[in-house]
Amino acid sequence: MKILLATMSVGVMLCFTAQTAACGGPRVLFEDQFSSADLAWGNYSDLRIENGSLTLLVNPGAGYPLHRQGTAFSGDYEICTSVVQKNTDPSVAxxxxxFWGADYDNYYVFQVATNGYINVARRKGGVWQQNPVGWKKTSGLVNPGMQPNELRLVIKGSQVTGYVNQTKVLSFKGQAPKGASFAGVYGNAPDGLTASYDFDYFKVTEVD
Structure with missing residues (x-):
């Protein structure tokens, strides 16, 4: 399905000027540089962890969530990663x-496509809900093609703020799960085509 602009939910704010450093919190809660395989990321057959990258190959028409099992987070924290997207049509991949992953049927995703669109989607009870933040075009922030993009989330209570390449792109209030929850990565592929994604690191810190 092609990306369509959606009406923004009440309470969503968009800003494209604030600058920040990636995951600069005072204490690292978790970090993986993907120097070796770690089964806590799962045993998905099309997942590779080697040479400093987590590579996720997604089958046509599918989306694949990876929760980093064994390490759950609660309260206030930051999540960041750098990813190279390898797909032929960024409007559908x-x-x-x-973040806020209770299990594989309940989680949120901060999505970034290399055509410059960003959004936040929520899966609840195994069903995709109306997007908390609809697809929104950024300007000059997202690196196109197979260039790396740095993604960062700052979570403070129910408030979530998203950054792309050190620039703030969204802020919204969501429904945080009770207790600790999982964080991880996600990749989507269009019908008829595979897509792959190289994540260069994954880091969680306290909020700066």
């Missing part, structure tokens, strides 16, 4: 940071 994109990479994401996954």
């Amino acid at each position: 994109w990479a994401s940071l996954l």
Whole structure:
């Protein structure tokens, strides 16, 4: 399905000027540089972890969430990663940071496509809900093609703020799960085509 602009939900704010450093919190809660395989990321047959990258190959028409099992987070924290997207049509394939994951049927994703569109989507009870933040075009922030893009989320209570390449692109209030939850990554592929994504690191810190 092609990306369509959606009406923004009440309470969503968009800003494209604030600058920040990526995951600069005072204490690292978790970090993976993907120097070796880690089964906590799962045993998906099309997942590779080697040489400093987590590579996720997504089958045609599918989306694949990876929760980093064994490490759950609660309260206030930051999540960041750098990803290279390898797909032929960024309007139907994109990479994401996954957050507030209770299980594989309940989570949020901060999605970034290399045509410059960003959004936040929520999966609840195994069903995609109306997007908390609809697809929105950024200007000059997202690197196109197979250039790396740095994604960052700052979570403070129910408030979530998203950054692309050190620039703030969205802020919204969501429904945080009770207790600790998982974080991870997500990749989507269009019908009829595969897509792959190279994540260069994954880091969670306290909020700066």
